[in-house]
Amino acid sequence: MKRTHFLLFFTGFVIFFSACKHESTVPLANLAADSTRYKGLACSTDSAYFYNDVGPLIISSCAMSGCHDGNSEPDALTTYSNIKKIVTPGNPTGSKLIRVTSGSGRSMPPGSRAPLTTAQLTLVSKWIQQGAKNNGCIDKACDTTTVTYSTTVIPILQSNCTGCHSGNNPSGGIKLDNYTDVKTMATNKKLVGTIMHSAGYKAMPPNGKLTDCNIGKIKAWVYRGALNN
Ligand code: HEC
Incomplete structure (x- = not known):
């Protein structure tokens, strides 16, 4: 094999294996803990992540x-x-x-x-x-000043929690699909404790962690009185 051919082959080999390593074997829980992984990658409204x-x-x-x-x-x-x-x-x-x-x-x-x-x-x-990629981004423009229950908290809970925490047989007996129950979890500190994976609380969601931006939004809502707004 010519030297250049070998180099091309070798480079392809390395790219192939490093791609596999990133693409297929990292469990979401590890992925989520490693938010530095997406450092510098600003979120684009044109993309789904x-x-x-x-x-x-x-x-x-x-x-x-x-x-x-x-x-x-x-x-x-x-x-x-x-x-x-x-x-x-x-x-x-x-x-x-x-x-x-x-x-x-x-x-x-x-x-x-x-x-x-x-x-x-x-x-x-x-x-x-868009290719179903193992992609992610850091929301640099995370706005925690204008959060409300209806426009901010409900969508976050619907995307991350209510699949388990709703219906006739909610996980842990806890529902997060109505204001009264969410407010209870906000007041007893379990909402913030679980999403921050704080010591003494169950880590929620069980298979991963909310983005820093979503954690910041929920905290902002709770700390401003967990209003039904
Ligand atoms: C895949 C299912 C699943 C998802 C998604 C999920 N949970 Fe849970 N959650 C559970 C289970 C199961 C329990 C009961 C755990 C136990 O008692 O060991 C629980 C318990 C809880 C509790 C009670 C913890 C305690 O100490 O009593 C809170 C609060 C909670 N979840 C909040 C959330 C929030 C907020 C989200 C979304 C950000 C979420 N969960 C997403 C399955 C889930």
Whole structure:
């Protein structure tokens, strides 16, 4: 083999393996703890992100205990590599993830669990359309000054928590789909304690951590009186 050919081959080999390492084996929990991973990558409103949006949403909606948490169903939906197995990058409607969660043939989430909202389906479809990458960003323009229960807190809880914490059999017996119950968890400090993974509290969500921006927004809302605004 000529020297240049060998170099090309070797470079390709290194790129291939380092890509695999990043793309498929990092569990979401580790990924989320490592927020420096996306340092310098500012969020763009044109993009959908796995780390910021899609991963937490799928875990909250599908990976509750008894479902796709890896202990009961064979196909755990707790890591990027496993979630990627049910999508066809660039083809949302051809992806199993979208087929089972939308349209007339919808079968997931089953039973009394709320279906994904149109906004959530649009977000996941956009992420698939854009290549279903293991991507993430840091929200530099995180605005914690204008937070309200209806416009800020509800969407964060819907994307990260209510998949488990709603319905007839909510995880831990705790519902987070109505103001009264959320306010109780704000007042007894469990809401902030759990999302900050503080000592003495259960770490929530169980498979990862909210982005710093979303934690900051919820804290700002709680510290200003957890109003029903
Ligand atoms: C995948 C399912 C799942 C998701 C998603 C989830 N939780 Fe939980 N949560 C649980 C389970 C299970 C328990 C009960 C844990 C236990 O008692 O060991 C629990 C317990 C709690 C508790 C009570 C903790 C205590 O010390 O009593 C709070 C508060 C809570 N969750 C908040 C949240 C918030 C806020 C989110 C979203 C940011 C969230 N959870 C997302 C499954 C989930």
